[in-house]
Amino acid sequence: LSESEYVSVISSQRLYDIARIMGKDERSSLDRETAMEIARRADARWMLLGSIHQTEPYFSLAGQLIDVSTGDVIASQLIAGEPGDDIFPLIDKLTTEVKNDLTLPSAAMQEQDRMVADVTTHSSTAYRYYIEGIDYFDKFYMDEARACFSKAVEHDSTFAMAYYYLTRVTSGEKADKNLKLASTYMDKVSQKEKFYIRSLQAAKASDYSGAIEHLEQLLKRYPDEKEALFLIANYYYSKRNIEKLAEYLERVIALDPFHKSSYNMLAYAYHFLGKNERSIEMADRYVALAPDEANPYDTRGDLLNRMGRFDEAIESYEKAVEIKPDFSSSRLALIYLNLFRRQYSRAEERVAEYAESGMENAESQANLYLSHIYIFRGETDSALKIIDMELEKNRSGKNYSLLGEGYYTKAMIYDGLGNYDRAIEYIRKAEEAVSSDLPSKSLSYKHAEIVFLARAGKFDEAERFLEDYGSRTEDIPLRVGRYYYCRGVIAFEKGDYKTAISELKQSLEDRKSFSYLTNYLLARSYIKTEQYAEAIDIFEENLNNYDLWRMYYGIQDSKTYYYLGLANEKLGRNEKAVKMYDYFLEIWKDADPGFTELADARQRLKRLKNRS
Structure with missing residues (x-):
């Protein structure tokens, strides 16, 4: 009908x-x-x-x-x-x-x-698995949802909407294959569902405006279709339009005051808009609606973490893994929360728990997380050995996601060590790995390659790659932000620090989200231009941010204390400078030799203490 x-x-x-x-x-x-x-x-x-x-x-x-x-x-x-x-x-x-x-x-x-x-399936068994999959999907239990949708297509290999949802719960080549099959059998879905598939096709091509347009067309015919409203909200998030994100989520809740996923995203949206009280209110409503599910506690933990309420955050994450021991995002958060607080032993215990959680590739992933603990300590040789072991293991299994992560981590280590040729070598391997898994992600590490080329003094090559990258940003905020970040790096490496500051500020404005590395280089640029108070503010902002991606920048994170010591010393804040140098030398007491900052920090600390 x-x-x-x-x-x-x-x-x-x-x-x-x-x-x-x-x-x-x-x-x-x-x-x-x-x-x-x-x-x-x-x-x-x-x-x-x-x-x-x-x-x-x-x-x-x-x-x-x-x-x-x-x-x-x-x-x-x-x-x-x-x-x-x-x-x-x-x-x-x-x-x-x-x-x-x-x-x-x-x-x-x-x-x-x-x-x-003809617009669903001829198999009642396939339909039953499909409905079960939707239920798991709504709970964010993606492994279970994936299993149900896979069973559905086993019983009906032409079940287009099962392939649609499989696309949403898989990645890489599998997602591409599932989307292709959903598209192939699109004549076997309703008119409404065709809008959903076309929207997903656009989103997978990073055409979020097109994805939104398809769903807006759907809403003209079906104005109360809350799933369309919810997906539009998601795509506005991808465009970093948080106001629109919140607007569409509120429209969902007006239709359905019990829509758990909207409370989940609204909690984050209000945090991004600086409304932390409202953010926690939404998270608490989410918990109240689904007290026996893991994700509400994970969300609440994320928000408490971002607000600096770390003990409460850990309690919330622990509740999530108590409900669902293989809930990976909470397991990971318990690792990096302890890592950022320099509680290395506790972080290692959390890594061991992750390895035994029963999740897919848990042991390999846990070993890569363990390497980050060594990186934060400055023990890069030990980190490289662990990564090499996992790379060897995953090359044979063609686990492209883990390969990409391993190569990227090696590239960041060599960048921190100043060995830019090796950094270029491994970032290119990371690009190759993720492109093998998902060709549409071929730009994922291109900005990092440009950065390493600039640091190696290969400016012509870096600028040529940057010009190509700039032509492919497609107005996606993340890519535009990375484009200006690369411009800032090139200016910094050429010694033009004022231009670097301008480009890096532009990067942060266009990115519309926090960026640890952009902040880090901006603070270093301020030091180069003797704007020490500004540098201190930005370094401290980085240290107060407990975002997941900070885990990948262990060398920079530790060096931050060295630069804070330097900036405070330049401002005559000797007591604060001593405290920063002391802390830097303590956290890197077992660091590998070769970091020039260690020797310089020791000399400066000795000189300051002699004065006092």
Whole structure:
């Protein structure tokens, strides 16, 4: 019925939302009086009641078409099948009879009525797995959702919407393959679902404006389609338009005050907008709606972490892994929270727990996380040995994601050591690995390659690559921000620090999100131009940010204390400078030799202490 241009069918999800607002939680226990009230609140003109009249020796369906304004039955239907028929053909017959009973324009009778199985699946088993997958997907239990959608396509290899959701729960080549299959069988979905698939096609190509446009077209026909509103909010997040993100999420909640995922994202949105009290309020509502799920506690932990309430954050993350021991994001947060606080032993314990969590590739991933602990200590030789062991293991298994991460981490180590040729070598290997997994991600590490080329003094090559990169930013905030970051690096390496400051500020403005490395180089540029107070503010901002990506910059993070000592010393704040130099030397007491900052910090500390 919803395929007809002349009938607007209120979705079952909208009806369930209204039922929940009325305090009716059970979908299967609505009496006629309650159903009538739901229909009135939904502004429906007609309501169709139905039942399976019999199942043996054949299916028989009974239907009643009711005028919502009066409660009168205006038509009845009784549809009988043949022995051996499944339920789907009977629904097709019922559709035809209902359209005949409605007061529709004559043109409605000329529409092609597609069989319901042709726009879903011919397999009831596949459909059951599909519905289970949706339930897991809504809980953020992506492993379980992926298993259900995979089972669905095992039973029906042409089930387009199962492939659509598989695209959303997989990555790399698998996601590309699933999206291709969803597109191939797109003629087997409803008009509404075609909008979703086309939107996902655009989003996978980083065309977020196009993705939004497809969903806006869907909303013109189905204005109460909250999933479309929610996805538009997600795409505005990808465009770093937080105001629009919050606006669309509030529209979802207006339709469904119980929409867990919207409270999840609104909690982050209000934090990004500087409304921390409102942010925690949304997180608490999310927890209240789903107290037995892991993700609400993970979200609350993230926000408390960002607000500097670390002990509360750890408590929330621990609750998440208590509910679901293989909930990876909370497991990872418990590692980096301890790492950033320089509680190395506790971080190592968390790594060991991660390795034993039962997650896919848990041991390999845990070893890469262990390498970061050594990097933060300045023990780069030990870190490199661990990474090399995992690279060797994952090369044979072609685990491109782990290969890309391992090569990137090696490149960052060599960058921190000043060995830029090796950094270039390994960042190119990282690019090759992620491109093998997902060609659309070929630009993921290109900005890092440009940075290392500039630091190696290969300016012509760096600027040539940067020009190409700039032509491919597609107005995506992250890419535009990285473009100006690269310009800032090139200016810095050429000794033009004022230009570097200008370019790096532009990067932060266009990126519309926090960037540890951009801040780090901006602070160093301020030191070069003797703007020491400004440098201190930015270095301290970095240290107060407990974002995941900070974990990948262990050398820079530790050197920050050296630069804070230097800046404070230049401002005559000798007591503070001593404290920073002392701390830097303490956290790098076992660091590998060769870091010039260690020798300089010792000399400066000795000189300052002698003065006192």
